[in-house]
Amino acid sequence: MDQLRRTFLKSAGIAGSVVVAIGAGLLKSGEALAAAWNSNAFTAKSIADAMSAAGFAGATESKDIVIKAPEIAENGAVVPVEVTSSIPGTTSMAMFVEKNPTPMVGSFEFMAGAEPYVSTRIKMGQTSLVRVAVKAGGKTYMASKEVKVTIGGCGG
Amino acid sequence: MAGEMKMRATLQGDVAEVKVLMSHPMEPGTRKDAKTDKLVPAHFINNVVATLNGKAVLEAQWGGAISKNPFLGFKVKGVKAGDKIAVNADDNLGNKFNGDVAVG
Incomplete structure (x- = not known):
């Protein structure tokens, strides 16, 4: 019910x-x-607004989300990020770069059979926290990792 | 060429690790052309759906902050050799791209 x-x-x-x-x-x-x-989330200018538009407001910190990304990225246009969630029942994941002009990078929904794992390459304008939020069992969780950027990747 | 998709799927036990490389400019719409000083119009893949034997396993929404020539790696459980994994992508201009691979 x-x-x-x-x-x-x-x-x-x-x-x-x-x-x-x-x-x-x-x-x-x-x-x-x-x-x-989700244009509201993708066009939001702050990470708080983007997270809330994507349905992740009030997510609690979790060590069960592991973000693999370089400590220092020489080229902000191509930053490899690999995320694994070991929170049981993870159904979706979203990536944000706190200091990008529009922080939302992408979201991923896992259906029958898919493991809560995603690997991709993202653009970062400057040194920033990369944040990943996850939905599992009706609750939201998040984890962050700082990536230092030598040359920003938003000006192309 | 926009739209080309290269895919590889390797099996470990019953888990397929799928790697997809798409060729696409992924213009966020906020970048200025260095010569003309005008904004380069937004042109990026915004929806991606991956299927296993025709059944959706992963749905992604992307913005312009996914790098040019996007890479996507994901893992699917309960897969056997010969199963078909396909990826369909749409961009914000309505172009459609797709690729598939037999798990080997």
């Missing part, structure tokens, strides 16, 4: 943000809903 209510609230929230996105002209009405791109 409680679960059903949660699911309903969640989908209502998603539908709401799609309507906002269409209203703002960011989405053409035809292409919505396949996987509604």
